[in-house]
Structures are given as C-alpha cells and as structure tokens.
C-alpha cells in the first residue's frame with residue numbers, strides 16, 4: 001500500500017504545495033450570495049470542488065463549519081469527501097481531534113478508516129492530552145495508508161501560553177511534539193505520513209518556542225496563517241528555512257474570498273500556488 005507521505009510527495013510534485021482550506025464561514029456564504037443553510041453549504045462545496053479539484057494537491061475541509069449545521073451539515077461533508085476523491089485531490093480533514101487513547105480509536109475509525117463515510121487521506125489532531133494518546137489514530141492511519149497532522153506551534157497568538165511552556169528537560173511543548181513526530185517518521189521515504197502544524201505567523205528567529213532545526217521531522221509541515229492571519233508567502237523561507245521544501249502553506253479565506261465564480265476561485269488558487277512554488281521549490 002502506498003503511504004500517505006508518498007502520495008502527498010507525488011501530488012506536490014505534480015500540483016505544487018498549496019493546501020486550500022474549505023471553510024464555509026457564514027460571512028463567506030453571504031458574500032457568495034448563498035444562505036447560511038444546507039443548500040448554501042452544498043452550493044459552496046460544489047463550486048469549490050469544480051474550481052480546485054483538478055488544481056491543487058490537497059484541500060482541507062474545516063469540520064466545524066459543517067458540524068454547525070448538525071447532521072445535515074455532516075451529510076454535506078460526506079458528499080464533499082466523495083466528490084473530492086472522484087476529482088483526484090487529496091483531502092486533509094481539519095477536525096483537531098484529541099482524547100484519551102481508547103476514545104481516540106473511535107476518531108481513527110471515523111476519519112482515517114476507509115470503511116467510514118468521513119474517511120479522509122489525513123486528519124489534524126491535538127496532542128494536548130499527551131502525544132502518546134494519539135497512538136491509536138497514528139497506527140490506524142498508517143495501517144490504511146493515511147496520515148495525521150499533529151498540532152505543534154499553532155498560528156493563533158493564544159497558542160503561545162501552552163506551546164512555549166517548557167518541560168523539566170527545558171524543551172518547549174512545541175519542540176517536544178516535533179520530536180515525537182520525527183520519531184514516528186524516522187525511516188520513512190520519500191516523506192513521512194505524520195505531519196506537524198506550525199503557523200507561518202511564528203517568529204523566524206526561534207523566539208516562538210521552535211527553532212528551525214526542530215522542524216526537521218521528515219514529514220509534511222502544514223503552515224496556516226497566510227492572508228487573513230497576517231502571514232505572507234514571502235515569510236515562508238525565513239520561518240521554515242531548512243524544511244521549506246516540505247511546507248504545505250494552508251490558505252482558506254484568502255482564496256475563498258475570490259468566489260463565487262469557479263473561474264475566479266481557480267485563478268486565485270493557481271496564482272498563489274505559482275507564488276508558493278517559486279518561493280518553496282524552484283530555487
């Protein structure tokens with residue numbers, strides 16, 4: 001079975017490193033002339049699939065914006081996953097799940113087991129009940145050729161109080177999570193299937209609790225924060241230095257605001273992907 005890391009590595013080679021988030025904010029639905037209801041959600045998703053399905057390597061639906069519509073919103077999310085799979089684009093489910101290990105297994109059954117209608121190619125996870133609590137999710141994902149992205153140093157300013165805290169070994173919580181991701185990916189080639197999440201908004205000088213050497217995890221580095229949160233593509237080399245070739249810039253609102261036409265959405269994703277490729281790959 002081909003690992004998620006290998007599938008992602010090939011998808012990036014063919015389509016570039018941009019990861020477009022699918023975040024149907026109520027304000028975005030309104031801007032697109034859609035109602036904040038299930039019909040509006042379906043129209044939003046249909047447009048996104050048509051515009052991005054053949055354009056980018058990976059997309060990232062934000063589960064919360066489907067959950068707020070209850071079970072009918074989850075039904076739309078399930079159809080979105082099926083449509084994206086048919087379009088041939090990888091899917092990272094942004095659910096940020098975390099719990100004690102026995103419960104995490106249920107999240108694994110939901111998000112990375114192909115028998116589930118919510119199964120994606122990878123899922124985001126929160127390690128803040130201890131990295132070891134994610135073991136069932138990681139084991140299930142790897143068994144099915146899927147992946148996990150573990151939060152390490154998130155893009156939001158509030159993350160600092162937890163992620164910059166230092167353990168008895170003097171390492172920050174963020175560094176410890178990156179160490180654990182590196183251990184899981186130890187001998188993976190060409191790319192590990194467990195990624196980490198590090199905001200493009202963090203300081204480039206290591207002052208934010210992560211120095212650039214920590215970022216060498218032999219896995220993909222999801223980098224949210226560009227656009228609406230203030231980071232720029234031009235920040236990426238300074239922040240991610242030695243691992244810049246493993247970075248997946250994750251951009252949601254900065255792309256989605258260009259809707260509702262398919263053409264404008266596709267064009268904005270293409271343009272940003274070109275910018276990112278020049279910054280991250282072609283050197």
Ligand SMILES: O=C(O)c1cc(=O)[nH]c(=O)n1[C@@H]1O[C@H](COP(=O)(O)O)[C@@H](O)[C@H]1O
Pocket residue numbers: 021023060062094096124153154155156197198199224225226227228229250251252253254
């Ligand atoms: O896991 C994520 O994708 C994530 C991690 C992080 O540190 N910061 C962050 O903004 N995100 C997600 O990225 C999306 C926001 O992207 P923008 O609209 O581009 O700012 C939301 O769905 C967030 O939950």
